[in-house]
Amino acid sequence: MKKLSERRRHPLAALVVLLFALAATGGLYTAFAPADKAQADSTAQSLAIEEGKKLYEVGCASCHGTGGKGSSDGPSLVGVGAAAVDFQVGTGRMPASTSQQAQVEKKKNIYSQAQIDQLAAYIASLGAGPAKPTKDEYSPEGADVAKGGELFRTNCSQCHNFTGKGGALTNGKFAPSLEGVAPKHIYEAMQTGPQNMPSFPDTTLTSKNKQDIIAYLKAVDGDETTNPGGLELGGLGPVSEGLFAWIFGLGALIAVAIWVAARTAKAKKS
Amino acid sequence: MSSQDIPEEKLPAERDQEHGAHEALAVADEENPFADPGLPPHEHRRQDVDEKAARHSERTVALLFTLSMLATVGFIASYVAISPDKSIYVFPLGHLSALNFALGLTLGVALFAIGAGAVHWARTLMSDVEIADERHPIEAPPETRSKVLADFKQGAKESALGRRKLIRNTMFGALTLVPLSGLMLLRDLGPLPHTKLRHTAWAKGKLLVNMNTNEPIRPSDVAVGSLTFAKPEGLEEHDEEFQTEIAKAALMIVRLQPENIKDKQELDWSHEGIVAYSKICTHVGCPISLYEQQTHHVLCPCHQSTFDLSDGARVIFGPAGHPLPQLRIGVSEDGYLEALGDFAEPVGPAFWERG
Numbered sequence: 280m281k282k283l284s285e286r287r288r289h290p291l292a293a294l295v296v297l298l299f300a301l302a303a304t305g306g307l308y309t310a311f312a313p314a315d316k317a318q319a320d321s322t323a324q325s326l327a328i329e330e331g332k333k334l335y336e337v338g339c340a341s342c343h344g345t346g347g348k349g350s351s352d353g354p355s356l357v358g359v360g361a362a363a364v365d366f367q368v369g370t371g372r373m374p375a376s377t378s379q380q381a382q383v384e385k386k387k388n389i390y391s392q393a394q395i396d397q398l399a400a401y402i403a404s405l406g407a408g409p410a411k412p413t414k415d416e417y418s419p420e421g422a423d424v425a426k427g428g429e430l431f432r433t434n435c436s437q438c439h440n441f442t443g444k445g446g447a448l449t450n451g452k453f454a455p456s457l458e459g460v461a462p463k464h465i466y467e468a469m470q471t472g473p474q475n476m477p478s479f480p481d482t483t484l485t486s487k488n489k490q491d492i493i494a495y496l497k498a499v500d501g502d503e504t505t506n507p508g509g510l511e512l513g514g515l516g517p518v519s520e521g522l523f524a525w526i527f528g529l530g531a532l533i534a535v536a537i538w539v540a541a542r543t544a545k546a547k548k549s
Numbered sequence: 550m551s552s553q554d555i556p557e558e559k560l561p562a563e564r565d566q567e568h569g570a571h572e573a574l575a576v577a578d579e580e581n582p583f584a585d586p587g588l589p590p591h592e593h594r595r596q597d598v599d600e601k602a603a604r605h606s607e608r609t610v611a612l613l614f615t616l617s618m619l620a621t622v623g624f625i626a627s628y629v630a631i632s633p634d635k636s637i638y639v640f641p642l643g644h645l646s647a648l649n650f651a652l653g654l655t656l657g658v659a660l661f662a663i664g665a666g667a668v669h670w671a672r673t674l675m676s677d678v679e680i681a682d683e684r685h686p687i688e689a690p691p692e693t694r695s696k697v698l699a700d701f702k703q704g705a706k707e708s709a710l711g712r713r714k715l716i717r718n719t720m721f722g723a724l725t726l727v728p729l730s731g732l733m734l735l736r737d738l739g740p741l742p743h744t745k746l747r748h749t750a751w752a753k754g755k756l757l758v759n760m761n762t763n764e765p766i767r768p769s770d771v772a773v774g775s776l777t778f779a780k781p782e783g784l785e786e787h788d789e790e791f792q793t794e795i796a797k798a799a800l801m802i803v804r805l806q807p808e809n810i811k812d813k814q815e816l817d818w819s820h821e822g823i824v825a826y827s828k829i830c831t832h833v834g835c836p837i838s839l840y841e842q843q844t845h846h847v848l849c850p851c852h853q854s855t856f857d858l859s860d861g862a863r864v865i866f867g868p869a870g871h872p873l874p875q876l877r878i879g880v881s882e883d884g885y886l887e888a889l890g891d892f893a894e895p896v897g898p899a900f901w902e903r904g
Contacts, residue, residue, distance in 0.1 A: 430761055433760055433761065433778060434761065434776070437836070437837075437838045437839050437850060438839050446850070448839060448841060448848055449841065449844075449846060449848050449853075449855055449866070452841065454839075472774050472775065472842055474843065475841035475842055475843045475844065476842065477774055477775055477776030477803070477840050477842040478772060478774050478775045478776075478842070479775060479776065480770075480772050480775055482766075482767075482769075482770030482771070482772075483759065483762075483770065483771075483775055483776070483777045484761050484762075485761075485762060488761055503636075503644060505636040505644045505645060505646060506643060506644065506645055507645060507646040507649055508645065508646075508649060509639060509642035509643060509644075509645030509646075509650060510641065510642045510643070510645075511643065538668075539668050539672075544594065544595055545592045545593070545594055545595070
């Protein structure tokens, strides 16, 4: 240190200081310049893709193949988009335990939302597909419930029943009940068409249309939905209602008829 | 006449003796193995012999009637006091309208209590003595019959029907013609549909319009695996004939990979893998659109008829007798999907003259 301080009056000292100053300014500039921020973002993005790739290789690659190219056990994921990943993993359908069942069912989700986002970023990087919807897109706030009902009955009710209670399809497949499904997941399902459900891209059913449908489902099938008569019996229509009327309605009438005609208690036992 | 309706021996005063008589009859011997056993001896109820029990029954009946009155008051009070918008949670029934629940409950109690009170009254306090009512001949006594016949003859004579032929003949004419009005109304069962069942609103050059957005469809709008419902251009929901026309013209549009289409004609009638099929089941005409995008099967919810859209909509399961009719489509000059004609065969269920 003594030697350095002794040389502070050296003719080249000014030059060294100048070089240091220039390097510091340049360094600060590169650190804080806007262009660099973009680079920092893309670093975060590539980091997410990198993390997503690792998660993919552990949890998904055994069926969907390396690089999402698909195998005999699972379809290719190139071009399915982030929305499909968010739906499939977010509802716990993926990872599936086996590809040998009629239909992969909803179960407990084992990934955190951050991990799902990383997986989605990786899958989206394999090929362009529908992106994850924003809250503004899927939130039912201010949507037209009546229009949503009309659209639901035209496009969805054939499989999911007119109030979203679900229904049977062929060979053990079924359309699941939409009760308690998050608006985001309903939106993503319409957008991407999971499993045997056909997709309803924005060209078929606009973003606003989807919002209307979500609002309708919230109105007829929400936690607080009031059924004016009560006892909706699964909301399946005349079949369950008829069965109830035949068994319990007629049963009650028969019980009353038996009571009316029953032997009255006699004064002495015969 | 009244003494004839109720034979004297059945009047209440003689009842107990009659019971005794029946008991005597009830012995079956060899000559008469199926003797009328008569009525069993009458047994008294507790209320018949115990005045305390009778008073208790009386109070029970009165209590039920009072309960009915209170319930009716409750019905009126609920109607006045409860807002139709109020919702409550009732255990097995779920969230329901408080007003409906209160009205139903109170009216139900009011009606049930009246019935229950009346039944309890009849069972415990009104007389429960069994009465046998013997049948009497249906035939009227001879003097009644001769009186009716004489009255009829006199009436016929006084109306002079046989003498005034003009009146008689015109009356017969009027009575004969009147039923014709009824026969005329049967015409409303027709007219025959002629060729209506064979044609729909689709025609050459009609654009395919998306049912949801009411916009014509471009081939790029239809993704593989998606499902779109279409109606013919120019058919609007407020049209008077909309329901009649859409019932035949309803169309579903799906896109397959062209190499997945097995049927040659289906491929020829498609556009870049986009195929358009009738949405009406060929069994009994249910709207059918339970489309499974991975198997390309369409299931009818009514009777489980299943059609394979990748193979000319062939019936692969269920009672349907024909494949779904396919609409031949192409692209218009402006780049929209258009029909290249009507369906080649009648849509919907088979009918007698379908051939």
